Amino acid sequence: MSHVPLPDVEKLVADALRDEAPAGLIMRWRVEEDVDWWGEPSLSLRLDVRRDRSPEYTPDFSFRLAERVRRGLAHAGDERELHSFPRFPEREAVE
């Protein structure tokens, strides 16, 4: 299985977030090359989400994000799964 280089993955994620995330919902994010619990290569997306808007972080949003990135990766023969891990930090902690 070929793996898309991390900067290209980051571009895919940035594009997906730009198109799919409600404006201003995601304060910061980073994507990491990871290994899932089953020992297979995966991608972990760490998202800091605005705590006061947590209801906007929905299963539908999470699914569309994963679908977008999956399509982009699959196009390059990369079958890794992207798992999103949201956090909802207090505003003071991230400003």
Place this chain on the structure above:
Amino acid sequence: VIDAVEWLLHARSLVGHDSPTSTDTRRSISASYYAVFHSVSDSAASFVAGGGDAGQVRLIRRSLNHERLRLVSRETLKHVPGRELAPFWPSGGFGDQLRRLSQAVLDLQEFRHAADYDPAMSVDAETARVVNDLAASAMEELASAPSRERELWLLLVLLRPPGRA
């Protein structure tokens, strides 16, 4: 009786008060995954042994395992399934409900493993509530999937065609 809805209610109750502990949030995430796992297992038992006795239902429910559920969920999300499952795959793949369920299964498994075993995982109650919602949504997707499609998916989760190690 293992009631999937009760597991979800339990998951919500653990973080549904003012000051949940870190154990509450971890157990809530774990119970969210198990709500979905038991929902799939219950659905499979209803389909395969719906008219059967308690022993048959038990056999089906005990046959579901996490690794197989993961494998079928992963394949469901691919555009082209692997060789093992391709001969049994619906033309055009599975529809939106089962794709959403599959994504939720994969995400919930990762959350659950981290919540149960990873001391470095930092998780607050808001994250646990999002995971509760993800599980609730997954259970609705399973229930609302077209019945023939759901039945095939459940069979693929339960049965392992020959030829795979």
